[in-house]
Each structure stands twice: as C-alpha cells, then as structure tokens.
Amino acid sequence: MQGNLREIDVSSVFRTLAREQRTGELLIETLTGRFWFVFWEGGRILYATSAEGQGNRLRDYLHGTSLLRALEKTTGGNETLEYNGLWAVVRHGHLPPLDARNILQHMVAEVLFDVLPLCEGRFAFESQRGLAPHLAAFDPLGLCREALREVQQWKRLYPTFRHPEQRLLRRTEEDLGAALAGLHLDPTWLDGKTSLRRLARYSQNSLLAIAIALQPLVVAQSVVLLPAGAGQRPRSHKGTVVWVDSSLTVCRTVEYLLGRQGYQVAAVTDPIRALGLVFQVQPHLIVGDGELVGLDGYQLCAMLRQSAQFAKTPFVIATQQEFPAISQRAQAVGATATLRKPFAESDLLAMLDRHLLPTQNGVGRKYRDPNYSHFN
Structure with a gap:
C-alpha cells in the first residue's frame, strides 16, 4: 500500500489502516526528505517516531529525573532504538507501565501533529510483524481528532509561533512562575537553546499548551523567540x-x-x-x-x-x-x-x-x- 499525499490525505490513510486492521509500518515522507514511521497492530497504533526523534526524544521525556540515569544504566550508555530503551526501563522496574504508556501517547501525538497537515509527499505501508513487546495500543481515530484540533488552534497563534523548533530566551529577571503554573515548566529552560518542542517533552505537555502559556510572555517581550535551528553548524561531507x-x-x-x-x-x-x-x-x-x-x-x-x-x-x-x-x-x-x-x-x-x-x-x-x- 503506497500513494501520493496530493491524492489522499494522511487522515484517510489512517482510517483505511484502522478499518482493515492492518499490522506493519507506515512511512510518511515529505518532498524535502523529512520522514516519520507509525507502527500498527490490528488497526491500532503502537508507536510513532520521526528520524529526528531517535536518540534524543526519550531522553527529553526523562529529562531532569533519575530515570535518565536508569536509562543509561540499562542500555550500557550505548545508543539504542527509542522503543527498546523505553521497554528496558520498564522491564527493569524503573518506570511503571502506565507512565511508559503516557510517554508513548505523547510521542504518537507529536508525530500526528506533524503529519496530519501534510498535503505533499508520499506514504508507503509495509505489512510485517508488529512491535514486541507491546507497551500500549492506541485508537488512531481518537488521536487524529485530537491532533487535528490542536493543529487548528496552533495556526491561530501565528505569527507569534511559526515552528515547533523555535527556541526561547528569557530576557527579564521577573518571576515567571505564575505564568507557567501548572505546566511543570522550569523558567531556566528558557535559555535560548531549548525549542518549544523540547519544552513540551521536558514537561510532558502538548506543544499547544506550552505555546498558549508562553504567548503572553512573548508579546510582553519577557521571552523572545529565536529562529528554528539557530546556532547549528553546517555539516561537512565525510x-x-x-x-x-x-x-x-x-x-x-x-x-x-x-x-x-x-x-x-x-x-x-x-x-x-x-x-x-x-x-x-x-x-x-x-x-x-x-x-x-x-x-x-x-x-x-x-x-x-x-x-x-x-x-x-x-x-x-x-x-x-x-x-x-x-x-x-x-x-x-x-x-x-x-x-x-x-x-x-x-x-x-x-x-x-x-x-x-x-x-x-x-x-x-x-x-x-x-x-x-x-x-x-
């Protein structure tokens, strides 16, 4: 199963896979070379990731906790596939299965937020055995509805927020605690290096919730937005x-x-x-x-x-x-x-x-x- 996103949208692809109770991997790729993977079992979503997510995304969700040290210990400090790393900390008793499920749901929602608005690119589905062991299985239709709602609300925040990888820098010494109350968002993370998306992972909130909370601070210039990818060095050809x-x-x-x-x-x-x-x-x-x-x-x-x-x-x-x-x-x-x-x-x-x-x-x-x- 494969096709062009100009002819069929991502939501329709998801509905087809759910209706036919398919098991395998769905690849979604843009014309610029960005791509995501969504793993299915019997028409339900087990896990979703982007290529950029591998390596750092799970560490972001465990940021500032003792679980990050547990992850390093269980994987021997080596790079490992994100899903395997999450399963390792669960299997060794460091993370309750319910907490792992919540992290997985955030990961899936993050991918859906990116792929559902796409109108150009391609998709390809490969039927194969599902991920093992299972940590969770999510209803794709419910997640799609919620992600589309967040996408629409995110668009209303334009032009204040243009991209999830924009970085934020705190400009004043005033107490920001009241503005960030309830989000578990540490003001020291507004250091000009941490993107909106990473702030959402650190605090285990949705990207939309973080943006809504920070918008008044950006308008008041207590916090400034830096371009996505600021400070990154060009890659050399090896x-x-x-x-x-x-x-x-x-x-x-x-x-x-x-x-x-x-x-x-x-x-x-x-x-x-x-x-x-x-x-x-x-x-x-x-x-x-x-x-x-x-x-x-x-x-x-x-x-x-x-x-x-x-x-x-x-x-x-x-x-x-x-x-x-x-x-x-x-x-x-x-x-x-x-x-x-x-x-x-x-x-x-x-x-x-x-x-x-x-x-x-x-x-x-x-x-x-x-x-x-x-x-x-």
Missing part, C-alpha cells in the same frame, strides 16, 4: 555511502542517521537500482542486505568485485544471521566486513569510522564489537 536493504524503514533511518553526521547516503530497497547507483555515484562504502530476495548482498558484492573500479571499495554485508554461519561466505565473495542486524547508531558510526576516516596508517580506527566482524 564520504558517500550506497546502502541496499529490504526494509524501507531501515533505508530511511540510515539516510537520516548518517546524513546528519555529514555522510552522503543513497539507500534503496531495489538491488538492481543499487547496482546502477554504485556506478553512478562512485561510493566510498557499500552496504548490502544479506537477506535480499533476488540479488542479495553476497551476490551484489561478488558482481562488483569483478570490476577493477570497485575491487577494493569497502563492502559490508548486513545480516540477521550469526557471524560463524556467514563469515566464510562473506569472505568468499570478497566482502570487507559483516554487520549484525539489528544495529544501533553507534554501530553504524563506528563502522564508517573504521572504513572512511583516515588515520596516520591510512585506515580508520580499530573497532571491536560483537555486532561487527572485520576480515582484514
């Missing part, structure tokens, strides 16, 4: 990667995670298209899914090794299989390394560090991890 994977979700996530680190990434689900991209963009690194149907990563690697142009280009096989079972096969086709799926952001960055960042010896730093196997 190298080019072609990635082919059977999952559209993996492709879009990899594009975002590596793109924000300064890599140029072309991630596709079609191995034939990937083969053409390799010759077109001349990548510094190629990653192929070992479980692709038709032309898998092993076959793709073997084909490229026949070309003098790509005989020495690093090629990594991404696979769900155990390393002892596939290392011999990967080496036989000339692969440089294997990467175990599922992987964390830290695994990806360390892999690229190993292959693309030069050192005095001409290669990247050594990387040892149970999810990664290098053959040289």
